[in-house]
Amino acid sequence: MSKVADERSNAAGSLAGERRAGISGSRFAASMAYFERAAKVIPGGIYGSKSPGFLVPGHFPYYLSRAQGSRIYDVDGNEFIDYLCGYGSQIVGYGNPAVDGPALEQARKGDLLNQPHPAMVELAERLVGLVDGMDWAVFVKNGTDATTLATSIARADTGKQIIVAAEGAYHGAANWCSTNVFPVFTQAEQRDVRFFPYNDVQALEALFAEHRGRIACIILTPYHHPTYKPQQMPTPEFIAAVERLCRAEGAYFIVDDIRANFRLDMHGSHRFFGAHPDLVTMGKALANGYPISVLLGRDSLRKTASSFFITGTYWMSAVPMIAALATLDEMERLGGAARLAALGGMLKEGLESLGREAGFCARVSGPLAIPYLTFDEDTDLYLNQRFCAAMADRGVFLHPHHNWFISLAHTEEDIARTLDAAREAFRELRQQARGADSSGG
Ligand SMILES: Cc1ncc(COP(=O)(O)O)c(C=O)c1O
The missing domain is CATH 3.40.640.10 (Type I PLP-dependent aspartate aminotransferase-like (Major domain))
Known part of the structure; x- marks a missing residue:
């Protein structure tokens, strides 16, 4: 089975699990309802693997309804600082x-x-x-x-x-x-x-x-x-x-x-x-x-x-x-590539040092304007998925398997808020790791 098919069948499997866990009544209730309807009329519900929600169900919306500047809003009304930028297509901000x-x-x-x-x-x-x-x-x-x-x-x-x-x-x-x-x-x-x-x-x-x-x-x-x-x-x-x-x-x-x-x-x-x-x-x-x-x-x-x-x-x-x-x-x-690199530099520096503080070897690779974070200790991207899920819980949209994008609509304040969320997300990951160690997992 291909990776995409794998991800989709995982999503379908997780969907049943989430229903049992009552997630459809959560902050993504409307998204989940659309996904259930879509699964009946669109093969796979959403084509391609275009949702990080397939990788870490319960933390990402499946459907968005609008966007402005650096923000996206899902069908449940949740707001995220967006670092996927319409898969890179947004460079001067949504709705500019x-x-x-x-x-x-x-x-x-x-x-x-x-x-x-x-x-x-x-x-x-x-x-x-x-x-x-x-x-x-x-x-x-x-x-x-x-x-x-x-x-x-x-x-x-x-x-x-x-x-x-x-x-x-x-x-x-x-x-x-x-x-x-x-x-x-x-x-x-x-x-x-x-x-x-x-x-x-x-x-x-x-x-x-x-x-x-x-x-x-x-x-x-x-x-x-x-x-x-x-x-x-x-x-x-x-x-x-x-x-x-x-x-x-x-x-x-x-x-x-x-x-x-x-x-x-x-x-x-x-x-x-x-x-x-x-x-x-x-x-x-x-x-x-x-x-x-x-x-x-x-x-x-x-x-x-x-x-x-x-x-x-x-x-x-x-x-x-x-x-x-x-x-x-x-x-x-708006300052073109130089401005993007300056914002990306702040994000890279902040993420790597916050990762180190929490005891991880988190590394941001690629150009500053198109960063991607991986953990040296992460052999199967599980840590990446947990990190991006924890960020999404805090209103920051980062894809765990795909590089991110900075846009000219991002501000220093967006980066600062992202780093505040990252501080908590790294801590959460560290606590999860400690919990797994002490339970022998
Ligand atoms: C380097 C590169 N080439 C080609 C494509 C295909 O572009 P499109 O999805 O618009 O067909 C992409 C899309 O992600 C890409 O990143």
Whole structure:
């Protein structure tokens, strides 16, 4: 059984347990009622594994009804300081009027028209001027559309089949890259995808040597954010090796910047790490949650891109493009990546020292604006789950298995409140550990 299926069946099992324990009468009564109704009409109740409540039932809501700034509100009216930010899509805060104002105005005038709105031209010009080394842009809806298009264009241009990717990397939910697919898809659609351990120059060299003349591209996230594990930054030697091997092979280097997007650098995360990709994918925070992603590329791929069949019914809708232009302005106005890193630095420092005080080796990995906490002593993420559950009990929404995000709507006061909650949560964990020790558990 896949991990997702596992999580869902655990959730279903826990649901019965919770009903027995009377949790449906708790602070999540309305959430639980919706989940029971959903289970009858939506396979799994909520698709994907999009709820930390599947991992630690009873501590997280299943359904949210609204959000504002850095806060989310569930269907029972509970408020949380949110560090998931719509899986990274919120960068200037939920309901930011500087974005929603122009977006809603365009919605009233017309969103999905037969031909593109001029905002498409303006947004392409803006991104080409902003993102390091990129000469053209095409807009799609989901990140998965962008990564699929990037690898397809690289294959078409080179006439070669093989895509190289890092083990444990996430590039979307399509069958060519999804880590949760059934073997029947893996065999057919991942037949020409090869994986190597991130940052391992020797393994990468060996892979390129083994498949010489057959590699179309390598796709990498700007830093490694495998689920369930500490995040890893690239070494300069690794980036240099990727670029050297691509040049020698005539393969394209794709940076999948969908998750990090502008959180590290307004010119793209590749500028932050000193990399020089041929294609860059972005999405998520691009329009502060309005549905749009983009593939950017170098001149060398313009001809192939222009002969490509790039289309989708909703891909030209105007509202997300207007929202993207407004989001870029707002990010700059609110202090951009430097402000995010400052807030993330406060959070990292605070969490690590509070963890130490309580006797844990808690470590925050990854970029400051996109942190993820793990415990060195935690072999199966159980401590992570207990910690995030204790934080949710105190009104702070942290995902136990997925990295977190800071937004420009977070404030120093939010971080201070988060650290107050963390102090109590670490203490609670320590008491639980003592209790388990004294009962011989
Ligand atoms: C690095 C990366 N690539 C691609 C995707 C897929 O994006 P989407 O969910 O919009 O299809 C994601 C989504 O989490 C991502 O983090």
